[in-house]
Amino acid sequence: MKKSLSRAPGRPYNAPAMSFQAARATPRNRPVITLDGPAGAGKTTVAKRLAQALGFRFLDTGSMYRACTWKALEEGVDVRDPAALVDMIRRSRLELDGDRIRIDGRDITEAVRSERITRAAAFLADPPEVRTELVRRQRDFGQAGGLVTEGRDQGSVVFPDAEHKFYLDASIDVRARRRHRELTERGERVDYEEVRRGIAERDEKDRTRSVGALRKPADAVVIDTSSLSIDEVVSNLLARLGTGRAGSNA
Numbered sequence: 001m002k003k004s005l006s007r008a009p010g011r012p013y014n015a016p017a018m019s020f021q022a023a024r025a026t027p028r029n030r031p032v033i034t035l036d037g038p039a040g041a042g043k044t045t046v047a048k049r050l051a052q053a054l055g056f057r058f059l060d061t062g063s064m065y066r067a068c069t070w071k072a073l074e075e076g077v078d079v080r081d082p083a084a085l086v087d088m089i090r091r092s093r094l095e096l097d098g099d100r101i102r103i104d105g106r107d108i109t110e111a112v113r114s115e116r117i118t119r120a121a122a123f124l125a126d127p128p129e130v131r132t133e134l135v136r137r138q139r140d141f142g143q144a145g146g147l148v149t150e151g152r153d154q155g156s157v158v159f160p161d162a163e164h165k166f167y168l169d170a171s172i173d174v175r176a177r178r179r180h181r182e183l184t185e186r187g188e189r190v191d192y193e194e195v196r197r198g199i200a201e202r203d204e205k206d207r208t209r210s211v212g213a214l215r216k217p218a219d220a221v222v223i224d225t226s227s228l229s230i231d232e233v234v235s236n237l238l239a240r241l242g243t244g245r246a247g248s249n250a
């Protein structure tokens, strides 16, 4: 039975209020909360908002794969050559600071969201050797706890002992519409059908990769976000975490 994240209303979550750490083999002062799910399920926005509400750090692991893809394309490294990618990643300085991401000191937060990077990142994220490099950095980031992390394999592979696991899902049409709107708002001219096809292809890659494939951890709470607003999803998660805020039914 999971313990709730009790905290004083309106105040960021803080360590002394925690009561379940004694049960952990490796004590963490504050919990790790994982959010996994397919592209476009709303994970990034929700995870960011949840982290803010709890006073936790936030980790967008997709942005790590994206940042490495950006650098590979810049340097002409083949995104299908695992050895070259591992070599490149080992000599890269990856910094995550809230929702900003820098590689070798350069802020590429906006640049990594392009459709070109999105497509290439799906290949870079495949080789187990590449994942090992990035998973190690993700675990380092989460070691101290107090983290909301989102991706595909956070609850299943990276933090199997996370105190709270969620899996956000949505229909492919809803996810394609969200992605299309995001790209249009960024000024990228893309055809809706093409975006939908891209999402279907990424779903297939995400679900079939040999290591780190997208799957629902058995102990995760599944939330379908298709007909929910971001606010509704965040309230729902906060309610399930026992922070005493009302949630809607998902």
Ligand code: C5P
Pocket: 039, 061, 062, 063, 065, 066, 118, 121, 122, 123, 125, 150, 151, 152, 153, 154, 202, 206, 212
């Ligand atoms: O979530 P986002 O679309 O930003 O992810 C970018 C790419 O990184 C996707 O192709 C996704 O499959 C991959 N990824 C991954 N494991 C994660 C997070 C993202 O393989 N934990």
